Amino acid sequence: MPHALEVDRLVMSYAGRRVVDHVSFAVAPGTVAAILGPNGAGKTTTVECCEGLRAPDSGTIRLLGLDRQSDDAELRRRVGVMLQDGGLPQSPTASAVLTHVSRLHERPRDVGELMDILGLTPHGRTRVRHMSGGQRQRLALACALVGNPELVFLDEPSAGLDPASRRDMHELIRDLASHGTTVVLTTHLMTEAEALADQVVVLRSGTILADGPAASLLGGRSMWLEGPGAGSLEERLAAELPGFTYRAQPDQLEVRTGTDATPADLALLAHALTRLDIDSVSVSLRPRSLEDLYFDLVEAR
Numbered sequence: 189m190p191h192a193l194e195v196d197r198l199v200m201s202y203a204g205r206r207v208v209d210h211v212s213f214a215v216a217p218g219t220v221a222a223i224l225g226p227n228g229a230g231k232t233t234t235v236e237c238c239e240g241l242r243a244p245d246s247g248t249i250r251l252l253g254l255d256r257q258s259d260d261a262e263l264r265r266r267v268g269v270m271l272q273d274g275g276l277p278q279s280p281t282a283s284a285v286l287t288h289v290s291r292l293h294e295r296p297r298d299v300g301e302l303m304d305i306l307g308l309t310p311h312g313r314t315r316v317r318h319m320s321g322g323q324r325q326r327l328a329l330a331c332a333l334v335g336n337p338e339l340v341f342l343d344e345p346s347a348g349l350d351p352a353s354r355r356d357m358h359e360l361i362r363d364l365a366s367h368g369t370t371v372v373l374t375t376h377l378m379t380e381a382e383a384l385a386d387q388v389v390v391l392r393s394g395t396i397l398a399d400g401p402a403a404s405l406l407g408g409r410s411m412w413l414e415g416p417g418a419g420s421l422e423e424r425l426a427a428e429l430p431g432f433t434y435r436a437q438p439d440q441l442e443v444r445t446g447t448d449a450t451p452a453d454l455a456l457l458a459h460a461l462t463r464l465d466i467d468s469v470s471v472s473l474r475p476r477s478l479e480d481l482y483f484d485l486v487e488a489r
């Protein structure tokens with residue numbers, strides 16, 4: 189089976205400034221891929237090239253086994269797009285917009301049912317310009333999904349949503365993937381990526397820093413010292429336990445072994461703290477989070 193999305197050596201510049209620099213990655217069908225990275229990393233530009241909204245300088249993009257440029261008409265039918273700013277007309281009502289978009293597709297989803305799932309039914313007769321930001325966001329998602337796409341791009345899908353709407357959005361994304369739809373999303377929320385993504389692609393300054401299943405990128409458990417001033421213990425501990433690596437924040441010190449840390453490593457650390465007569469911090473062994481990985485990657489120079 190071909191990949192749902194294959195991006196190969198994508199290059200894109202604005203006014204001669206390269207913002208996407210030979211980016212390559214592939215997404216398997218029926219999975220959720222999260223594209224992460226700081227502001228200006230090139231996420232939206234990459235996604236917009238995949239959506240056919242921008243023409244790259246070079247590189248190839250294949251979606252559902254088809255070529256982005258030459259198979260555009262078929263891809264429009266089979267790929268859903270939710271833009272960062274919604275891209276919605278302002279005057280019509282929510283249900284008029286969704287009904288209109290549904291008529292552009294051969295086998296649309298039931299508009300009433302989709303509005304129900306996305307909590308839009310009470311706002312069906314509201315003009316788009318009078319909807320709240322979160323309501324417009326959900327309408328933009330409905331427009332992306334109403335054509336029953338095999339692949340859908342969601343640019344910051346839960347930006348501006350309240351916690352309950354965000355939870356519903358996550359449930360919907362999981363449901364889409366479990367029914368075989370491939371989802372490619374951008375987000376600044378590491379918890380969102382952690383909850384949803386089978387694959388994580390981290391971009392910075394237009395290049396890929398990491399690409400793979402979140403679990404394998406995280407690299408197992410770390411040891412953590414937590415408490416006031418924990419970060420300042422780095423030097424003393426590093427002198428005592430030079431085989432470990434350390435990442436300090438003011439009230440937290442991560443201690444890594446290079447592989448999955450074990451209770452035996454934790455015992456070594458506890459002994460070192462005893463020798464150094466440090467008892468002001470708590471010590472634990474727990475999995476690294478995507479946020480830990482993210483800061484490792486994007487802060488590394």
Ligand SMILES: Nc1ncnc2c1ncn2[C@@H]1O[C@H](COP(=O)(O)OP(=O)(O)OP(=O)(O)O)[C@@H](O)[C@H]1O
Nearest residue numbers: 202203207225226227228229230231232233234376
């Ligand atoms: N239309 C444009 N014209 C000129 N420069 C642009 C344009 N769109 C984006 N850029 C620049 O390209 C770079 C990448 O922008 P892009 O929007 O792809 O980043 P991003 O990772 O999606 O950022 P964010 O997280 O802030 O949405 C930025 O430096 C941005 O200023």
